[in-house]
Amino acid sequence: MGDASAVTATGLVKKFGGRRVVDGVDLTVPTGAIYGVLGPNGAGKTTTLRMLLGIIEPDGGERSVLGHANPRAVSDSIGYLPEERGLYPAMKARDAIAFLGALRGLDRKTGRARAAAMMEEVGLGHAVDEKIRKLSKGMAQLVQLLGSVVHRPALLVLDEPFSGLDPVNQEKLEAFILAERDRGATILFSTHIMSHAERICDRLAIIAGGKRRFEGTVDDARGMLPQRVLYTPRDPGDAVAAALPRDAVRDGAVWRFELPDGGIEPWLATLIERGHGIAGLSIERPGLHEAFVSIVGRDAIEAAGEPVAPGMAA
Amino acid sequence: MSGHLRRTIRQTLTIARRDFVATVFTPIFLLFLFAPVIMGSFGAIGGMGAASVSGGSAGKTRIVAILPRAAAPTIAAADTRLRAAFRNPDEEPPPLTTVDPTTDPAAQARAAFASPDYDASAVLYGPIAAPQILYGPRGARAAEYLTLLAGETLAAERLGGNAPQVVATKTQMSRATPSASGQHESAFFAVFGIFFLTLFLSGQVVGTMAEERNNKVIEVLAAAVPLESVFLGKLIGMFGVAVLFVAFWGTVIAQIGSLLPASAAPALAELVPAVGLPMFALLFGTYFTMAYLLLGSVFLGVGAQASTMREIQMLSLPITILQVAMFALATAAASHPGTWIATIADVLPLSSPFAMAGHAANSPALWPHVAAIAWQLLWVAIFIAVGARLFRRGVLQSGSAKPRWRRAKPN
Structure with a gap:
């Protein structure tokens, strides 16, 4: 892990129709870390990530991504997997990956070559020239994930990357994220599934109601509750x-x-x-899930439509 | 070239290439490419039907001269001489039929309109120096022709049955300077040509953002590429499709043009624009590009707000009305160069390319075109920036990006 921060956010604010969906969020993502942004549905995770990527502009606060106040200036060094996956259905898988790389500055020839190699590596070698519309949802999601890293970004932002994947593919994705971290990338991802965060995060932030409620390591979070x-x-x-x-x-x-x-x-x-x-x-020792429930509050989680395990501390 | 600009161009061209390939390499594109054939076929079938109906009735239409048999050769000869002045058969009066008079030529003339053998358009009877001419509902011109014919016949009779033949020496001249009518025709041709092409082609861009919205690709694009580059890339991609279309049909039409009879050449030779043909061709291409980019950027920006195909289809009518309005304004400008309406058409961004193409036909000055192209490019940039901003606010639900000068400088 490097010394500098790959991403910092200070007092980020975003209002939609007068409602503050992100309300003064602070984040510090160390370079080379796997950093999880946790929170119930509607907590403001996606909006925070979108502001950090420059897709939307904050109404207040400051941000720095890979040392730049304007994330657009370093867009070629960022990979992004949005929560709502989307690819062109008529594109071949290899071309789709190369296209996503080309948007980030990778030349098309290299992109196509890397795409084929990466697909082979993850067991999708047979689908290199298949059109996206012919792939299963999980395969298409994997293709998009490969597209987000084909240009070997310094910062990889994944919004709810585990949603929609079966347990086997979730495990593969965890391994993929760890491998990206080992390559030297900083990974910032959002999730509301604690088990993944507990296993792979170096640090995490818990957001609820647009505010940051916790920032630290998994152990720090678990340590907030007595054994x-x-x-x-x-x-x-x-x-x-x-x-x-x-x-x-x-x-x-x-x-x-x-x-x-x-x-x-x-x-x-x-x-x-x-x-x-x-x-x-x-x-x-209490699990991250229990710490999360304790930090966020049972009512907030239930209001977001998520289940709370019985017997958990509130 | 700065790194930022280079990256913007690269990203724009990546989007453009994707859109071009996605549009051209599909079976639907062939349908689009050959749409004029389908349209032309329907037109030809309709035209043939109409010609058949019209030809059937025209074949039986006659102008009738009720004259003594002795006068028949003279009037027939006069008819032959007069018809030589008509450029094509469609402009000629109906064929002449001469009929021997009975004891009551007036009744005979009226009866001619009920003849089962022909459809009388106009009927002449009585003394040739002061004939009576009856004509039907659409026979006024035929009646005029019969009047001229009577005069020609009378002259021939007075001169002993043989009108003196004038032997003229005819020499075709080419103009040192373009004729005013030729310039106006060139101007109209330019305005109509650009209107016709943009009417067909620029509307294509309206629904292009819908693909990204429906496939949810827009989030990936918006994260990687400035929305302005997305918009411009899509515009350039679709312009590439339009250029392919124009190149294909331009080649086809050029080949057909080479098959035209030599008699068509003098008529085309009159179409000499004021700036000269090569410069006119260059400006025509440039203004077509600008018209496409201007209208396309407006349509793209408006279409990007639509979220369903129904909304996009609803936009087609106002789009067509806008294009026709610009065409009408530019046509008026081409017909009245130097007037206030021409100035308005030249300056108004959406009509400017049409009007300036007409301007090139009417005026030899080149500097207004340099200014106009710069002006139009500025408006393309404005329309794209506004479209992207509206999209960012309305669809991505974002506040506006800070102006460049208010953003923190990169470290």
Whole structure:
């Protein structure tokens, strides 16, 4: 990872019809990092990315992309996969990739050669000369993804790249993103699926209601919630409750409670002393999903039409 | 050339190439290319039908002279002499039929209009020096001709049956300077030619942005390329299609032109524009380009706001009206060079290419064309910038980009 920031945004604001859909968002994407922008639907993720790409102009705030205040000045060094995928249906797959490269300054001949090689690499070699309209949705999406990197950009922006992909292709995409990072590219992507972000992000920002609610590493996010203890006594009765912290909740044979400030050891000593025994014990760190729900708020997530796992902290 | 400009040109040409290829290498393009054949075929079929109907009735139409048999050769000879003045058969009066008079020529003349053998257009009877001429609803010109014919016949009779033959020496002259009528005809030809071509071709650009909107490619384009380059690229791409169309049909028409009879040459020789033929051809091509770019940029900008094919189709009528209005204005300017209406047509951006093409036929000065082309280019840039801005605001839902001078300078 380099020292400089590939992308910075300071107080970005965008209003649609008087409504502030992005309201003072700050981002700092380190060079060479995989940076996730997380948020529920309608949080302002796509609008933020579009402002950083120069597709739309912010109503307020400052941005710097690859060292330039105007993203257009470095458009040849940026790759972009929009949320709404789109290719010309009558184009052949190889030509579509070369065309996307040509828009970013790659000569057509090189683009076509790279396109064929890249398609071969991802298992689409048989479809090089197929027209886009004949490809499956997943294949077309992969073609567009290849088109976004064929010119070997320094910054790759992916808007909801995992949506619409089956689990196998999602896994392939994760590997693809990691490979791009290893190549030296900075990757900025948006998602509302926490598992991908948890696995691959070096840093992330959580946006909700147009505002940035969190910025840091995955560990930082998870660390915002206390660890939890899952304890199973040998004695299945309720008498053990008197020896547990007040927030302990029974879930079948298992008791759950937050890891106490003084650690678990004093409590364990008491439990053993009182003869409740230890049939099972584990200390869990909260996942990114739980941290996300905690940061954004259950109501905001439900308002965005997304499911919230039961039992999550709000 | 600066890096920014070079990149803009490269991006514009990438878009242009994509649009050109996507348009030309499709079966539909053949239909478009040969549309004039289809149109011409329908026209020819209609024309043949009309000619058949018209020829059927014209073949039976006659002018009738009720005269003593002795006068028949004289009037026939006079008729032959007079008909030589007509340039083509369509302009000639109906054929002459002479009929011997009965005891009541007036009744005979009236009865001629009910004759089952022919359709009388006009009927002459009575003394040749003061004949009576009856004519039907469309026979006024035929009646005039019969009057002239009677005079010619009378002169021949007075001179003993043989009118003196004038032996003239005819020498065809070529003009040192273009004739006023030739210039006007050239001007009209130029205005009409550009109107005809742009009417066919510039409307094609209206729906081109719809493809990107429907395929959602616009997001990728907008991220990689300034919208102005997208618009200009699409315009250039479709202009390439138009040039291909014009080149194809220009070649075909040139070949057909070489097959025209030699008698057509003098008529064409009259079409001498004031700036000379080579410069006129160059200006015609330039003004066709400018007319296409001007109208195309307006249509592209307006069409880009439409989101459905229905909306695009709804735009075709106002577009056609706009083009016809510009044609009418430019035609008026070509007919009245130097007047205020000509000045308006020359200056108004959308009529300027048409009017200036006519101007080239009417005036030998070249500097107005340099100024006009620069003026028109400026308006192409304005229309594209406005179209892109409206698209950015309306479709991409963005505020306007900051003016270049207010943007932070690249590091």
